[in-house]
Amino acid sequence: xxxxxLLAATMxxxxxxxxxxxxxxxxxxxxxxxxxxxxDLHANPELSMQEARTPAKLAPEMRKLxxxxxxxxxxxxxxxVLRNGPGPxxxxxxxxxxxxxxEQTGLPFASKVRAKxxxxxxxxxxxxxxxxxxxxxxxxxxxxxxxxxxxxSGTLVMILQPGEETGAGAKAMLDDGLFxxxxxxxxxxxxxxxxxxxxxxxxxxxxxxxxxxxxIDLDVHGVGGHGAYPQTTRDPIVLAxxxxxxLQTLVSRENDPGQPAVVTVGSFHSGAKHNIIPxxxxxxxxxxxxxxxxxxxxxxxxxxxxxxxxxxxxxxxDRMPAVTVEDNYTPATxxxxxxxxxxxxLFSNHFGADRVVETKPIMGGEDFGRFWLADQSKESAIFxxxxxxxxxxxxxxxxxxxxxxxxxxxxxxxxEAVISTATEAMTVAALxxxxxx
Numbered sequence: 001x002x003x004x005x006l007l008a009a010t011m012x013x014x015x016x017x018x019x020x021x022x023x024x025x026x027x028x029x030x031x032x033x034x035x036x037x038x039x040d041l042h043a044n045p046e047l048s049m050q051e052a053r054t055p056a057k058l059a060p061e062m063r064k065l066x067x068x069x070x071x072x073x074x075x076x077x078x079x080x081v082l083r084n085g086p087g088p089x090x091x092x093x094x095x096x097x098x099x100x101x102x103e104q105t106g107l108p109f110a111s112k113v114r115a116k117x118x119x120x121x122x123x124x125x126x127x128x129x130x131x132x133x134x135x136x137x138x139x140x141x142x143x144x145x146x147x148x149x150x151x152x153s154g155t156l157v158m159i160l161q162p163g164e165e166t167g168a169g170a171k172a173m174l175d176d177g178l179f180x181x182x183x184x185x186x187x188x189x190x191x192x193x194x195x196x197x198x199x200x201x202x203x204x205x206x207x208x209x210x211x212x213x214x215x216i217d218l219d220v221h222g223v224g225g226h227g228a229y230p231q232t233t234r235d236p237i238v239l240a241x242x243x244x245x246x247l248q249t250l251v252s253r254e255n256d257p258g259q260p261a262v263v264t265v266g267s268f269h270s271g272a273k274h275n276i277i278p279x280x281x282x283x284x285x286x287x288x289x290x291x292x293x294x295x296x297x298x299x300x301x302x303x304x305x306x307x308x309x310x311x312x313x314x315x316x317x318d319r320m321p322a323v324t325v326e327d328n329y330t331p332a333t334x335x336x337x338x339x340x341x342x343x344x345x346l347f348s349n350h351f352g353a354d355r356v357v358e359t360k361p362i363m364g365g366e367d368f369g370r371f372w373l374a375d376q377s378k379e380s381a382i383f384x385x386x387x388x389x390x391x392x393x394x395x396x397x398x399x400x401x402x403x404x405x406x407x408x409x410x411x412x413x414x415x416e417a418v419i420s421t422a423t424e425a426m427t428v429a430a431l432x433x434x435x436x437x
Contacts, residue, residue, distance in 0.1 A: 026144060027423050031416065034140050034423075038415050039109040041132040045098030045125045047115050048163040049172075051076040054096045054135065055160055061139055065146045067158070070182070074172030078160040079182050082146065087154025090433050091185035092426060093368060094131070094138035095164035101126040104409040118166070129406050130193035130387060133418045135160065137191065140423035145430055152434035155183045163367075167213065167330035170370040179374060187339060187433055188380040190368045191422050195408075196400045197386025198393045199417035202347050202425055203359035204383045206340045211260075212295045213330035213365030214287040218243070218306060220270075221319040224279035233277045237270050239313045240281035243306050243321070244268070247285075250301040261298055262288035262363055288363045290332050299325060333369030339379040343429060347383075350428050351421075359384055364406075385422040387413025 046054055055078045059069050067080035102124025103111045113125040142158055159178070163169030179185075197203055220243065222236030244265050255261045263285060270281035285302070289295040306321040315321075347356045372380035388403060389412075396402040404410035 023424060027420055030140055030143055031420055034136050034419055035416060038132055038136040041135055042127050043109045043111055045111050045113055045127045047125055048097040048166040049075055049168060051096050051162045058160060062142060065142055074176045076162040077173045080158045081182060082156040084149050085153040087434055088186040089155040089183045090430055091157045091188040093159050093161055093190045094134040095161045096131055096135050097163055097165050098125050099128045099165055099407060101128040101409050105412040107412055128411050130413055133193050133415055136419050137422040141426040144427040152431055153436045154434040157183055157185055167328050167367050170367040174374055186378055188371050189429060190382040191385055192382060193387040193413050193418045194384040195406045195411060197384060198388050199386050199390060199414035200421045201386035202356045204340055204344045205335055205359045205361055206337060208290040208332055208361045209335045209382055210333040210366040211288040211290055211363045212332045215326040216285040216287060217324040218283040219322040220281040222279050225277050227275035227277055234313060234315055235277050236281040239309060240283060243309045246305045246309055250298055254301060259294045260290060261294050263298060330365035330367045331369050331373055333366045333382055334372060335381040336379045339381045343381055343383060346432055347425060385418050387418045389414040
């Protein structure tokens with residue numbers, strides 16, 4: 001906490017290294033147009049795999065810059081390719097979907113959009129995860145790199161990815177030939193705005209940055225009956241409660257304490273009346289891990305515990321719990337050591353060391369990691385750009401528990417600081433990766 005507070009206090013007085021001034025000035029010149037785009041995107045969000053307006057708005061802009069643009073990759077994704085001589089292939093990704101959240105920021109351009117989510121329920125829609133800053137930065141970076149083509153050589157592959165929030169988008173683009181129809185990247189980069197860093201700060205994590213995310217449906221079967229005669233039943237509520245408690249031992253007693261893991265029961269539904277013992281209970285779990293080994297331990301353990309508790313409760317063999325793991329899980333995002341270390345040094349030299357921090361891994365999920373898993377011989381990294389407005393950061397003295405988090409209906413980043421910083425950081429990284437010679 002003390003280090004974070006010192007960071008916030010000092011960063012406002014920093015001066016940029018002299019060689020960064022021309023790029024910074026050019027981005028400042030772009031910001032009025034970029035902020036107009038940002039406000040438009042924020043006011044018109046689209047749910048996962050329903051993105052239509054966003055790619056239709058951005059694809060023509062990339063064509064104007066000279067990119068070869070292919071739309072509808074992985075349903076609604078966009079792939080823009082710019083070949084600029086021999087050299088590495090760099091992929092820069094931005095995700096473009098919003099969340100089923102009703103906005104409460106009070107911004108003059110706040111979203112009033114309503115749409116039907118995948119389950120058919122009508123909901124408010126909001127860029128509560130900041131993907132609108134990602135899209136805007138994506139275009140800002142493309143503008144800078146096309147204006148500086150004489151300073152780099154190689155191939156730039158810039159993708160707008162759908163469906164990050166559901167974990168479906170990266171897989172959809174890969175299944176649609178991202179790495180076969182288009183130049184295959186040597187290095188992959190992305191960034192995410194952060195609700196845990198002051199605006200304009202850059203964070204880079206080495207190694208695992210974000211977690212495996214598994215969603216599990218657990219149907220617990222019993223034998224229903226009258227609440228006055230429990231001896232004639234096998235109560236699924238009691239059984240499900242025992243399963244919930246036993247699941248806690250997976251983390252506390254079976255997993256290596258040095259290997260992070262989370263098993264959370266987020267939903268428990270059963271019964272409809274005071275005096276009726278139901279015949280089933282339904283649980284929904286989120287399970288988080290980093291390594292494949294810990295993921296397997298948790299998933300196997302959940303199935304074992306559910307069955308074991310059911311046997312102990314006398315549940316008939318044909319009424320054992322049903323454990324369903326959703327197929328489109330979000331894999332962990334791993335920042336390869338070479339590129340993450342390179343970014344830490346590069347950003348520190350460019351922005352000044354006080355604006356760059358080495359961040360810890362978090363248990364949130366991000367399907368950007370799926371691109372690296374498709375070819376682990378390549379380099380890949382996602383970095384953070386702080387979005388907490390300075391006044392709000394100072395008001396709580398850096399205590400992020402008192403601030404809106406990502407996915408909150410109140411999340412309103414300092415978009416100008418996020419976009420300008422991220423555009424400069426991504427451009428600097430691309431120029432370094434694609435430097436001539």
